[in-house]
Amino acid sequence: xxxxxxxxxxxxxxxxxxxxxxxxxxxxxxxxxxxxxxxxxxxxxxxxxxxxxxxxxxxxxxxxxxxxxxxxxxxxxxxxxxxxxxxxxxxxxxxxxxxxxxxxxxxxxxxxxxxxxxxxxxxxxxxxxxxxxxxxxxxxxxxxxxxxxxxxxxxxxxxxxxxxxxxxxxxxxxxxxxxxxxxxxxxxxxxxxxxxxxxxxxxxxxxxx
Numbered sequence: 266x267x268x269x270x271x272x273x274x275x276x277x278x279x280x281x282x283x284x285x286x287x288x289x290x291x292x293x294x295x296x297x298x299x300x301x302x303x304x305x306x307x308x309x310x311x312x313x314x315x316x317x318x319x320x321x322x323x324x325x326x327x328x329x330x331x332x333x334x335x336x337x338x339x340x341x342x343x344x345x346x347x348x349x350x351x352x353x354x355x356x357x358x359x360x361x362x363x364x365x366x367x368x369x370x371x372x373x374x375x376x377x378x379x380x381x382x383x384x385x386x387x388x389x390x391x392x393x394x395x396x397x398x399x400x401x402x403x404x405x406x407x408x409x410x411x412x413x414x415x416x417x418x419x420x421x422x423x424x425x426x427x428x429x430x431x432x433x434x435x436x437x438x439x440x441x442x443x444x445x446x447x448x449x450x451x452x453x454x455x456x457x458x459x460x461x462x463x464x465x466x467x468x469x470x471x472x473x474x
Contacts, residue, residue, distance in 0.1 A: 303347035332359035337369040350395035402438035403467035409433035
């Protein structure tokens, strides 16, 4: 009976949020990215969640959508708040997420070793996109989930494939970074310093949820 109730609640959350989200060129979307403060998920706060590609969702909607998560990544904001990021699969059945969330939180302060290839693994890509949230160009707010993952120090110049050398850049700004006179560094993971050919400097810091 409890399982049936959970399925009904999750279905209601899907209908009221994902059901009205844009499908894009590919038709019906089956997977979405959810961000929700840990305290909201745990029932200790009522801050809204965020469904990328749709917008804010209520705390209750976020908690119900979270039951459909297939993967989790946890990040910590500059002010120390833990944010949970989940891939929501709309065709999934609700399930208990406590163990997966504990594992994700435990991994926040674990720095993964450099990966051998140019293209980051699925896990590393998810970690970087969750951390960045949006394109790391100073004037862009495109979602990190629709952006390229760029090696801040180019891979062919020895730049490692790590979270400290990867950043989300919308395709246009990915190309802009390679223009003569433009120089980008990443002094801390998720913080990019842009220097333009006119001598201007812009510091892009992690988004505060």
